[in-house]
Every structure is written in C-alpha cells, then in structure tokens.
Amino acid sequence: MAETLRVVGRPVPRLDGLEKVTGRARYTVDLVVPGMAHGAILRSPLPRARLRGIDTSRAERLPGVVAVLTAADLGDIDPYYGQVIRDRPVIAIDEVRYAGEPVAAVAALDPATAREALDRIEVDYEALPPVLDLDAALAAGAPRVHTRRPAGAPPEAEGNICFHARVARGDPEAALAGAAHVFEHTFTFPMVYHYAMEPHAVVAAAEGPAVTVWTSAQHPFLVRADLARMFGRALEQVRVVVPYVGGGFGSKSYTKIEPLAVALARKAGRPVRVALSVAEACLTTRRHAARVVLRTGVDRDGRLVARVATIWLDTGAYADNGPRVTTKAARRVLGGYRCPHVRSDAYAVYTNTVPAGSFRAIGAPQTIWACEVQMDLIAQALGLDPVELRARNLGRRGEALFDHERPLDADLEAGLRRVAAAIGWDRPAAPRTGRGLAVGITDAGAEPVASAIVRLHADGSASVHESSTELGQGVRTVLAQIAAEALALPVERVGVVASDTAGTPYDRSTGASRSTTVMGLAVEAACQEVRAQLADAAAAALGTGTGSLVFEAGRIRAPDGREVTYGEAVRAFFAGPGGELVGRGYVRGGGRWTPPPLFWEVGWGAAEVAVDEETGQVRVARYASLADVGLAVNPPLAEGQDEGAAVMGLGHTLFEALRYEAGQLQNGTLVDYRVPLAEDLPALATGLVEDRNGPGAHGAKGMGEGAINPVAPAVTTALARACGVVVTELPLTPERVWRALRRRRAEQAIPAG
Amino acid sequence: MDAAAPAARPVVEISLTVNGRPHTLTVEPRETLLDVLRVRLGLTGAKLSCDVQVCGACTVLVDGLPVSACTYLAYEARGRQVLTIEGLADGDRLHPLQQAFIDHAAFQCGYCTPGMILAAKALLDEIPRPTADEVKHYLRGNICRCTGYKKILEAVAAAAEALAARHG
Numbered sequence: 001m002a003e004t005l006r007v008v009g010r011p012v013p014r015l016d017g018l019e020k021v022t023g024r025a026r027y028t029v030d031l032v033v034p035g036m037a038h039g040a041i042l043r044s045p046l047p048r049a050r051l052r053g054i055d056t057s058r059a060e061r062l063p064g065v066v067a068v069l070t071a072a073d074l075g076d077i078d079p080y081y082g083q084v085i086r087d088r089p090v091i092a093i094d095e096v097r098y099a100g101e102p103v104a105a106v107a108a109l110d111p112a113t114a115r116e117a118l119d120r121i122e123v124d125y126e127a128l129p130p131v132l133d134l135d136a137a138l139a140a141g142a143p144r145v146h147t148r149r150p151a152g153a154p155p156e157a158e159g160n161i162c163f164h165a166r167v168a169r170g171d172p173e174a175a176l177a178g179a180a181h182v183f184e185h186t187f188t189f190p191m192v193y194h195y196a197m198e199p200h201a202v203v204a205a206a207e208g209p210a211v212t213v214w215t216s217a218q219h220p221f222l223v224r225a226d227l228a229r230m231f232g233r234a235l236e237q238v239r240v241v242v243p244y245v246g247g248g249f250g251s252k253s254y255t256k257i258e259p260l261a262v263a264l265a266r267k268a269g270r271p272v273r274v275a276l277s278v279a280e281a282c283l284t285t286r287r288h289a290a291r292v293v294l295r296t297g298v299d300r301d302g303r304l305v306a307r308v309a310t311i312w313l314d315t316g317a318y319a320d321n322g323p324r325v326t327t328k329a330a331r332r333v334l335g336g337y338r339c340p341h342v343r344s345d346a347y348a349v350y351t352n353t354v355p356a357g358s359f360r361a362i363g364a365p366q367t368i369w370a371c372e373v374q375m376d377l378i379a380q381a382l383g384l385d386p387v388e389l390r391a392r393n394l395g396r397r398g399e400a401l402f403d404h405e406r407p408l409d410a411d412l413e414a415g416l417r418r419v420a421a422a423i424g425w426d427r428p429a430a431p432r433t434g435r436g437l438a439v440g441i442t443d444a445g446a447e448p449v450a451s452a453i454v455r456l457h458a459d460g461s462a463s464v465h466e467s468s469t470e471l472g473q474g475v476r477t478v479l480a481q482i483a484a485e486a487l488a489l490p491v492e493r494v495g496v497v498a499s500d501t502a503g504t505p506y507d508r509s510t511g512a513s514r515s516t517t518v519m520g521l522a523v524e525a526a527c528q529e530v531r532a533q534l535a536d537a538a539a540a541a542l543g544t545g546t547g548s549l550v551f552e553a554g555r556i557r558a559p560d561g562r563e564v565t566y567g568e569a570v571r572a573f574f575a576g577p578g579g580e581l582v583g584r585g586y587v588r589g590g591g592r593w594t595p596p597p598l599f600w601e602v603g604w605g606a607a608e609v610a611v612d613e614e615t616g617q618v619r620v621a622r623y624a625s626l627a628d629v630g631l632a633v634n635p636p637l638a639e640g641q642d643e644g645a646a647v648m649g650l651g652h653t654l655f656e657a658l659r660y661e662a663g664q665l666q667n668g669t670l671v672d673y674r675v676p677l678a679e680d681l682p683a684l685a686t687g688l689v690e691d692r693n694g695p696g697a698h699g700a701k702g703m704g705e706g707a708i709n710p711v712a713p714a715v716t717t718a719l720a721r722a723c724g725v726v727v728t729e730l731p732l733t734p735e736r737v738w739r740a741l742r743r744r745r746a747e748q749a750i751p752a753g
Numbered sequence: 754m755d756a757a758a759p760a761a762r763p764v765v766e767i768s769l770t771v772n773g774r775p776h777t778l779t780v781e782p783r784e785t786l787l788d789v790l791r792v793r794l795g796l797t798g799a800k801l802s803c804d805v806q807v808c809g810a811c812t813v814l815v816d817g818l819p820v821s822a823c824t825y826l827a828y829e830a831r832g833r834q835v836l837t838i839e840g841l842a843d844g845d846r847l848h849p850l851q852q853a854f855i856d857h858a859a860f861q862c863g864y865c866t867p868g869m870i871l872a873a874k875a876l877l878d879e880i881p882r883p884t885a886d887e888v889k890h891y892l893r894g895n896i897c898r899c900t901g902y903k904k905i906l907e908a909v910a911a912a913a914e915a916l917a918a919r920h921g
Contacts, residue, residue, distance in 0.1 A: 013855055020863030021851040021870060023798020023838035030797040064759030113759040195898050197802045197810055197864040246800070246864030247898050278803050472862025472899045636858040640900055644861065647901030670803035670896075678889040678902045 007484040007491050008698050011636045015477045015496060016244065016470065025244045028201040028216045029275050036203060037066045037107040039264050039274035040114035042121050043283060044096035044103050047352040047663030048130035048143070051094055051123065054104055058120035064113035067268035068121065069105040074263065080151065081226045083254050085162065085319035087150035088355065090230070090259040096125070097145055097317035098352050099664050100283030105260060107268040130352035130663050131160060134291060134312050137351045145317060145350035154323075162315050162348040163323040165330040169402065170341035175306035179297025183378055187294070187370035188729040190657030191314065192287040193668075194359055195675050198246020199281040204261035205271040206231070211262055212239045218252045218469050219509040224501045226255040227262060242499035248471040249648070250358030251285050253511050254321055282668035286658055287359035288325055288348075289314040290366035292333065294374050302382050302389045304339040311346035311367060313356070320357035322348040328443065329363030335371045336412045336441040336602070337393040338401060353660060358511060360645065361442055361601075361705035365652060365712060368440035369730065372713030376436065377726065386717070387420050390439065405443070406595050409693045409701075410628040412439055415604040422624035422685055423606035432613060433621070434722030437606035440709030444702050445598025446512035448587050451505035452522035454483060456530050456581040458574075460554045460566035461493045464523055467507035468515040469499050473704055474637040475515045481633050482520045482697045486527035488551035489566070505584070513601050513702030516633060518587050520697045525585030533581045537573035538564050592695070599694050602628040603706030605646065607682075607714040611722045616738025618719055620650060620680075623711070626687040630694025630701035641704035642686045649711025651676045655731050767831040771796070772840025780827045787811045787822035789830075790837060798838035798867040802896075809895030812868030813837045819875040819894075838867035841874070849915040850874055850908070859908035861899035869895045873909045881920075882913055 019025035056068040071079070071093040079093060080086040092103045104121050108114035131137040131145060137160040145160055156164045176182050203214040211233055217223045220240040228238045245252060257274055265272040276284065290313050297306040311329050315322035330346035346363070379389035394412040395401045401408065416439050420426075423435050453465040464483045468475045476496040484491040498504060507519060535546040538556040541564050542549075550557045557563040564572070570579055604626040610619045625646045632638035655674045659666040667673045686707075694701025712730055720726045725740040768777045771794060780789055790796045790813065799822055802810035806821040813822045814836040841848045850870050853859070860866040869892070876883060876891040883891065888909050889902075897905060 011858075014858065016863065017855040017860075018847075020860050020866050021838075021847065021854045022842060023796070023867045025863050026797070027800075027864065029801070030791075063757040109759055112762075195896075197808065197862065197896070197898055198800070199802070245862065246802075247862040249898070472860075472864075474861065636904070640858050640861060640904055643901035643903045644899045645901075647903075648898070669805055670807040671805050675896060675898065676901075677896065678892040678906065681889065681902045681906070684901065684903050 003698070005485060005698060007481045008633050009631060012477060012481055012491050012634055014474055015480055027198050027244045027246050028203065028214050029198055031203050031214050031243065033203050033205065033271040036271040036273050037109060037268050038111040038114045039261065039272045040106050040111065040118055041102045041280065042104040042118045044092065044099055044101045046096060046125055046127055047099045047132065048128045049096050049125040050128060051092060051096065051103065052126050053124040055122040056104065059106060059117040062113065062117045062120060064109040065117045066107040066109065066270065067264060068117070069264045069267050073267055077232065078230045081230060081255050081259055082152065082319050083321055084323040085150050085152040087146060088318040088320070090263050098354055100354060101317065102260060105264050107264050107272045132352055132660060132663050134314055134349055134351070137349045145352055160350040162319050162350050163326045165327040165346045167330045167334065167344040168342060172306040172308050172341040172343045175341035176295060176297040176308065179305045180300045181381065182295060182297045183374060183381065184295045185374050185377065185728060187292045187373065189290040189366040189369060190652065190730055191289040192359065192652045192656050193282050193658055193673055194249040194251035196247030196249055196251045199276040199278050200252060200256050200284060201275040202258050202261040203271055203273045204258065204265040206262050206266040207269065209233065209237050210239070211237060213258050213262060214241045214243060215258050216245045216252050217242055217258065218245070218248045218471060218511055219254060220467055220469065220499055220501050221506050222509060223255050223258050227258060230259055231262060239500070239502040242469050245469055245471045249360045250362065250511060251281070253358040253509065256284055279669050282658070282665060283354055285320060285357045286354050288322065288356040288366065292367055292370035294370055296374060296378065298378055302378065302384050302392055304337055304393050306341040307334065307339045309333045309344040313346060313348045314351050314353065315348040316351055316353045316355040318355040319348065320355045321362065322356060325358070325362040329367050332364045332442055333367035333371050335368065336395050336401070336408065336439060338395050352663060354665065360648065361708050364440060364442050364709050365649065368438070368709040369712040372438035372440065372710065373716050373728065376717040376720070386437065387416060387425065390416055404595055406597055409600050410602045410689065412441070412602065415439065415602065415626050415628065415689060418687065419604045419606040419624045419626050422687070423608055423622060425606065429721070432722055433608060433610045434718045434720065435606065435608045436714045436717030436721060438710035438713035439602070439604045440706065442601045442705060442709065443597035444513045444601035444705065445517065446514050447508045448518045448589050448593045448598055449508040450518045450522040450587045451507070452519065452526045452585045453505050454523065454526040454530050454583045456534060456566060456570060458567055458570045458578045458580060461495070462487055462489060464494060464496045465504045466496065466519055466523060467499050467501065467504045468519045469510040471510060473641060474634060475519070477637065478516050478633045479519060479523050483523050483527050486524050487531060489554050493554060513705050514598070516700055517598060517694060517696035517702045520700060522585040522587045524697045526583040529583030529585065530581050533583065534566060534569055537569040541569055541572040599701040601702055601706040603709045605707065605710030605714045607718045609715055609718040609722055611719060611737065613723060613741055616734035616741060618654060618732050618737055620682040620715055622683045624685045625707045626689065627703050627706050628689040629703040630696065631690050631692050631699045632688050633700055635688065638688055638703060639686050642707040643684060645704060645707035646684065646711055647676050647681065649708040650680060653712040653715045653731060655733060657731050765828060767828055769830045769833055769835055771835045772837060782828055784827045785823055786813070786825045786827045786830050789827040790822060796837050796839050800864050800867065802864065809868045809872055810865050812871050812895060814871055814875055817875065817878060819872050836871065838871060841870065849919070850912040853908040853912035853915065857904050857908040857911060859900065859904040865895060865897045869897060869905060873912065877913055877916060881917060
C-alpha cells in the first residue's frame with residue numbers, strides 16, 4: 001500500500017503566488033545596484049567578416065560614457081567559453097561569425113547615452129563569404145566558420161562539422177536489404193526562438209578580486225565556473241545570484257551574456273546592467289534547425305527490423321550546447337521502439353547564423369517528429385492502424401531497449417491507447433477533419449549532482465537552501481512540499497532560499513526535467529538529517545529514547561503522551577533562547593543512477609485538426625496530452641507544465657520559424673515572429689499517469705518537457721488524415737499546406753499510366 | 754575614464770495620478786510611460802518584453818483602458834488616472850482576479866502576470882460575464898509563454914463569477 005502523504009501530492013498554493021500577482025516579484029531586470037551604469041552592445045551587421053579595426057574614440061568622448069569594451073580589453077583573461085567546446089568569445093575577436101554577434105559594448109550613465117555611443121563606434125569590416133545553411137556549410141570547399149580548432153573540439157570535427165554522435169547496434173544495412181518493406185523519408189524542422197518573456201539580463205560588478213553577477217541564468221553554478229576560469233578567480237570569489245527568472249525554456253541555460261557584462265563592468269570600474277531586448281535575445285540563442293533522414297525496414301507484420309537515421313543539426317556560429325543536443329538527438333530519434341539493427345548518426349554543423357543551444361527537450365521535437373510521422377506512413381502503407389503498428393513495436397515496461405540503458409519505466413502502449421480514447425480515435429471524423437497521435441520518450445535528467453541545506457529554526461519553522469532556479473516551473477513550491485512532508489511540518493512553516501552561489505549550495509543545473517527528482521532527493525536527505533538531530537534533541541528533552549517518538553505537525557510526542565514542539569527541542573538542545581539545527585543532503589552521480597538515464601520522460605499526444613482546403617489554414621480543435629510523472633508533487637503545477645509544453649509545441653508545429661535571408665534574421669521581433677495566443681488554445685485535456693515509478697521522493701519523476709514532443713507529429717498526421725497530404729517540413733503554415741494540397745490535386749488530375 | 758554628465762535633453766513637466774496618488778514629474782518628451790513607472794516611480798510590476806506593443810507584459814490601465822506602456826508616451830498620460838498592478842489590491846485584500854490567479858495556478862514565471870491581470874480587469878469592467886471566446890479574443894494582446902493559457906482562462910472565468918457575486 002502506498003504511504004499516506006500529507007503535503008506531497010496536494011494542490012498547495014505556490015510560494016511565489018502573492019509576489020507574482022501583486023507585481024512585487026523581483027526579476028533581474030528590476031534590480032537597481034547603487035552606482036550601476038547601463039550597458040549597450042554593438043552588433044555585427046554582417047554574417048561573416050574580418051575585423052580590421054575598431055575606433056571607439058568618438059564614443060569614449062561622449063559625455064556620460066563610462067567605458068567602451070572591445071576585444072582589445074581581453075588580453076589578460078581567457079576570453080573563450082562553451083560547455084563542451086570553448087569556441088565562443090566574450091566579444092568578437094578578429095572575426096565575426098554571425099550577423100548580430102557583439103563586436104563592442106558601451107557602459108554609460110544612462111541607457112540613452114549608451115545607445116547613442118554605439119553610433120559613434122567605427123568598425124572596419126572586411127566581408128567574407130558566409131555559410132548560411134546546412135547545404136552551404138557541408139558543400140565541398142565551403143568556407144569554415146571556425147578556422148582555428150577550439151578547445152574541447154572532438155577529433156572527428158572537421159570542415160564545419162562541430163560534433164558527431166552515433167548510436168549503433170547490429171548490421172542495419174544487411175537488415176534493410178532483407179526487410180519486407182523499406183521506407184525512406186526526409187523531414188525538416190525550423191529554427192525556433194524560445195521567447196522567454198524576460199530577455200537575458202545581467203547586472204555585473206567586478207571591483208577588486210570579487211566578481212558578483214545578478215543574472216537571469218538557469219544554471220548559476222555553471223556560470224560561476226565559467227566566470228572563475230575566464231577571469232582567473234577562485235570559485236569562492238565569484239558570486240552568482242539568480243532572482244526570479246521570466247521564463248527559460250533552455251534559452252538561459254549555460255553561460256550567455258554574463259562574461260560580456262563582467263568584462264564591461266571590470267573596465268567601467270563600477271556595476272553595469274546589461275538587459276537585452278527581445279530583438280537581441282533572438283540574436284543570442286535559438287533551437288537547432290534540423291534535417292532528419294530516416295530509412296526504416298519492417299517485416300510483413302510491420303515490426304521494425306532496421307533503422308538508419310541521419311540527423312543534421314544547424315548549430316549556428318558557436319557550439320553552445322550543440323554537442324549535447326546532438327548526442328540526445330541521435331538517441332531520441334529512435335523513440336521507444338524495439339529495433340534490432342540500428343545506426344543513428346547526428347551531426348552538429350556550424351553555420352554563420354545565431355548560435356543554437358538548449359531548448360525544452362533538447363534534440364527531441366525535431367527527431368520525434370520525424371520518427372512518429374514515419375511510423376504513421378509505415379502504418380498507412382501496410383494498411384495498419386497507427387495505434388496497432390506502434391503497439392507491435394513499443395518496448396514494454398521493464399525492458400531495456402539498449403543494453404547500456406535503464407529499462408523503460410512506463411507502459412508506453414497503455415498511454416497511447418489512453419490518449420487515443422481521449423480524442424475519440426475510433427469514432428468517424430467529420431469531413432476535412434482528422435486525428436493523429438504520437439508518443440515520444442526522452443532520456444531525461446542531466447547530471448544528478450545537487451546539494452541542499454535545511455535549517456530548522458528555534459521557532460520550529462524551517463528554511464530550505466538550494467540552488468534550483470525558479471523559472472516558473474514551481475520548483476520552490478515543490479521543494480517546500482517535499483521538505484514539509486519529510487519534516488512533518490505544515491508547508492506554511494517552510495521557506496525556500498534559492499539561487500545565490502555565495503549562500504545556497506551547489507546544484508549542477510536547472511533543466512532536463514531534473515529538479516523535482518534530483519534536488520527533491522537532496523532536500524529530502526537534508527530533512528532526514530535534521531529529523532535525526534531533532535529526534536536526539538527531543539529524546540533528551542523528554543528523557544526518553546528516540547525510537548518511539550512520533551513527529552506530527554511540528555510536535556514530537558513520546559509514547560507516554562508528553563510532547564515538545566520542534567522549537568522547544570531546538571532551544572533545549574542549545575540550552576539557550578536561539579540556535580538552529582542544520583541538515584545537509586547530497587545527491588551524487590554513479591551508484592543508483594547507472595545505467596542512464598535517470599528516468600524516462602514520456603509524452604503522449606493526440607490531436608484533432610480541421611483544415612480549410614481553400615486557404616491551407618490548419619486549426620487544432622482538440623488536443624489530448626498525457627505525461628508519465630511518477631507522482632505529481634503538486635498536481636495543478638504539473639498540469640500547468642504539461643499544458644504549457646503542449647501549447648509551445650503548437651507554436652513550432654503551426655507557425656514558429658526564424659527566417660534568414662542573405663545572412664540576416666528577417667523576423668527577429670514579436671511583430672513578425674508569431675507565438676501561440678490565447679485564441680490558439682484548442683480544447684486541451686491533460687492527463688497525468690501517477691504510478692510512483694520514478695526515482696525521486698515518493699516515486700516522483702521529472703516532467704515538463706515531454707508534452708512538447710508529440711504535438712508536431714500528432715498534428716501532422718491528423719492533417720494527413722484530414723486531407724490526404726503529408727507535409728514533411730514544419731511549420732504547417734497555410735501556404736505550405738495549401739501548396740501541398742495543390743500538388744495533390746494536380747497529381748490526382750493526371751490520369752495514371 | 755571619468756564620465757562627464759550626459760548632455761542635458763529637453764524636458765517637459767507633467768502631472769498624472771498613479772494608483773490614486775498624484776505625481777508631478779519632469780520628463781523627456783520621448784520617455785515612455787513604462788520607463789516613468791518603472792524607473793522614476795519604482796513600480797516595476799509592469800514589465801518590458803517585446804517592446805513593440807504585441808506581448809502585453811507592460812499593460813497598465815489609463816483611465817480604465819488597457820495600454821501598452823512600452824509604446825505609450827508618458828506625456829500622453831498627463832492629467833490621467835493610471836492603474837498599475839501595485840494599485841490593484843485593496844490594502845492586503847487581493848482583487849478577485851489576483852486571488853483567482855493564485856487559486857487556479859494561472860501563472861508560472863509571472864512575467865506576463867501583472868499585464869495579464871490588468872487586461873483581464875479591463876475586460877471584466879467592460880463585459881462582466883464574458884464567454885470563453887470573448888476572453889480569448891480580448892486577451893490576444895497578452896502573451897503568456899509558460900502556461901498555455903488554459904489556467905488563465907479558468908482564473909478569469911472564476912474571477913468574473915466572484916465579482917458578480919460581490920456585486921450581487
């Protein structure tokens with residue numbers, strides 16, 4: 001029988017609720033640090049150029065200007081950063097590699113002066129021929145985006161190949177040769193912009209040896225490590241503070257503009273605020289565009305016998321998190337299907353465009369879209385129901401699809417049948433409407449390294465100190481619930497202090513759906529330490545043993561009925577009016593976490609769409625989403641994550657795509673870049689599978705990314721059933737759909753034979 | 754280098770009322786209402802995001818109507834009543850919309866929330882019992898990238914009921 005939970009699993013109001021509905025919540029953009037100057041960044045107008053010279057003298061003479069930063073100021077530091085491949089400079093050095101790359105920065109007493117000073121900087125560019133897309137970058141003799149080999153570049157990187165990852169087993173070519181049917185399709189996925197509503201913002205101070213940054217970063221400790229290495233500081237000399245963050249979705253993962261802000265503050269000799277506009281955020285990071293080529297062989301019954309995937313990811317001018325995206329894509333394209341013979345090659349390719357990095361479910365929407373649309377095409381060719389074809393191929397719970405992987409921890413087929421039922425799969429569809437469904441699995445969790453400190457105060461309230469970033473996902477609320485459960489306290493008696501590397505302990509990162517699981521366990525362990533100390537203190541105060549004490553709602557009761565409050569036990573322990581008990585919890589890699597992944601994140605989705613054949617307009621009328629969450633620590637928050645991910649998926653399915661022409665981003669503002677609006681919301685039903693199958697506290701596991709993955713394939717296959725056209729390029733814009741419909745009509749008009 | 758003071762720019766004096774309190778300020782003609790609220794008055798609830806009057810994160814009410822403060826000149830607000838999120842609650846008593854956003858988990862990162870709540874207030878002032886489609890249509894000028902809107906729509910509907918009950 002499952003344990004009885006008091007706080008975990010309940011719809012506890014968010015800890016940040018009052019602040020966020022009253023406007024009192026403070027984000028990095030709201031901070032004012034005494035004496036701070038305002039930064040502005042001069043960006044390259046050219047996609048590729050040699051920097052012959054920069055004249056900053058007229059800008060420096062402008063009254064109100066405090067400092068002008070160029071690469072000439074970086075001689076005493078290591079100016080390059082990047083998580084795997086250190087190829088990105090603080091500011092362009094000798095060469096620019098994309099239109100929008102920072103080439104100089106100004107700090108001034110007010111923002112208007114800083115912007116005005118940018119116009120007074122003269123840059124002498126020597127234009128060089130750029131490579132602007134995958135084909136150009138991969139062509140024989142293509143110019144190289146990086147002519148020098150950056151630190152961390154893998155040996156296989158040559159030409160414009162930044163990184164390569166492979167998953168392989170068996171002899172796929174031989175198996176394809178012997179397959180009853182072989183299907184080959186190519187799928188194209190666009191560049192997508194996160195649009196975290198708070199653009200990247202940093203306030204940096206670098207006076208003396210201490211470096212302090214307030215930043216909208218998702219991973220404060222990784223930013224700290226980069227800054228310490230680059231600027232030659234000890235970790236303890238660098239303080240990274242993260243206030244509330246106005247959305248992340250991966251756009252604020254790893255290090256972005258913090259090094260530039262620190263370099264500028266160092267030169268200015270005073271704190272500097274650098275707050276990007278949305279147009280600049282568009283020039284800072286994006287999701288990888290992808291081309292996915294899938295060759296799949298099946299037997300007569302539709303069972304997969306071989307799959308060869310080739311994935312090309314446009315990683316832009318710098319690697320950023322491209323290598324990890326590539327590694328994930330190579331695995332994620334294979335889905336939750338059994339297949340004896342496999343070869344999946346994924347390549348990150350440099351181009352002279354905005355660098356691509358993490359974005360909700362890295363490498364997954366691109367590849368799961370391809371995998372799942374092809375599964376439908378196979379079903380169609382074999383005359384099988386798409387649910388049935390998938391059911392024949394999906395791995396079972398407890399089955400490891402690869403020897404080196406954790407066995408599947410969810411019932412993939414049951415979930416698929418559940419979303420199928422939710423959308424009325426077996427009922428006939430109305431004319432010009434269709435239904436589609438999909439399932440995606442992702443190897444989630446990232447590195448499981450985290451620490452937490454829990455302090456039990458002399459009044460019996462508790463503080464959780466941790467560094468998972470509150471991006472809106474509700475991590476502070478969830479951790480407070482886990483702590484309240486473990487401490488047997490009302491949740492109102494638990495506060496969370498978060499994300500200051502000088503005051504809260506290490507967390508590797510906030511992303512990959514890891515915080516509830518990984519940090520949740522660290523917090524729970526810290527609470528158990530406190531509880532053990534509290535038991536000793538209470539036993540001493542009550543003159544009894546620790547074994548039979550009952551903890552309940554902030555009180556500890558002995559078998560004879562005598563009790564002490566937590567606060568009384570703490571004060572008795574210290575024999576004074578104050579004091580506090582401190583517990584610490586660590587989560588370390590290895591051990592229970594091998595083999596990877598930490599857990600499987602699973603998202604199922606089913607869509608019903610209507611298409612207007614005159615205009616090509618696709619409308620998603622209904623959408624059913626289902627997530628496997630182990631245990632929803634806070635059900636409304638879990639639902640909200642799922643709903644948000646599903647609607648975000650509608651964006652890249654229906655209209656979102658960054659467009660380039662001649663090396664210039666054409667739609668880098670919200671006027672031209674269309675994200676989902678309230679009016680786009682379909683009738684949306686979200687379900688949570690809670691069978692306590694996760695490695696986290698009380699069987700919880702991560703969620704929040706999975707729901708984005710099935711949207712595009714579910715909608716694309718629903719469209720195919722509505723009107724008979726299969727569109728293999730996203731987004732499904734009216735023009736693209738209309739052209740596909742016209743092609744189909746033209747083909748039908750030509751008599752066969 | 755020693756920074757000299759920036760060159761003086763032309764200014765104009767304006768009077769306006771913000772959250773019931775009168776203010777007389779000297780502003781540059783090009784200053785936006787958002788800058789005046791955030792920088793001069795320290796009311797940072799309204800947020801800058803898209804900067805082109807699309808996203809609604811900077812929504813405040815001017816004489817009861819929603820405006821995008823990012824592109825609304827402070828000068829245009831002279832003599833007018835401005836309501837920001839900081840002025841919506843009645844002391845410690847939250848406005849029913851604020852309470853409904855908490856009750857329905859209708860926000861995540863919270864960056865859009867002040868603007869969203871004020872836009873919803875303008876809606877409910879105009880149409881006390883809107884249909885779901887009317888709410889969706891009215892809020893097309895307020896983007897939320899986190900929630901997928903479903904819980905926002907639920908919160909607005911709940912607040913409409915609460916307000917209707919309050920007004921009998």
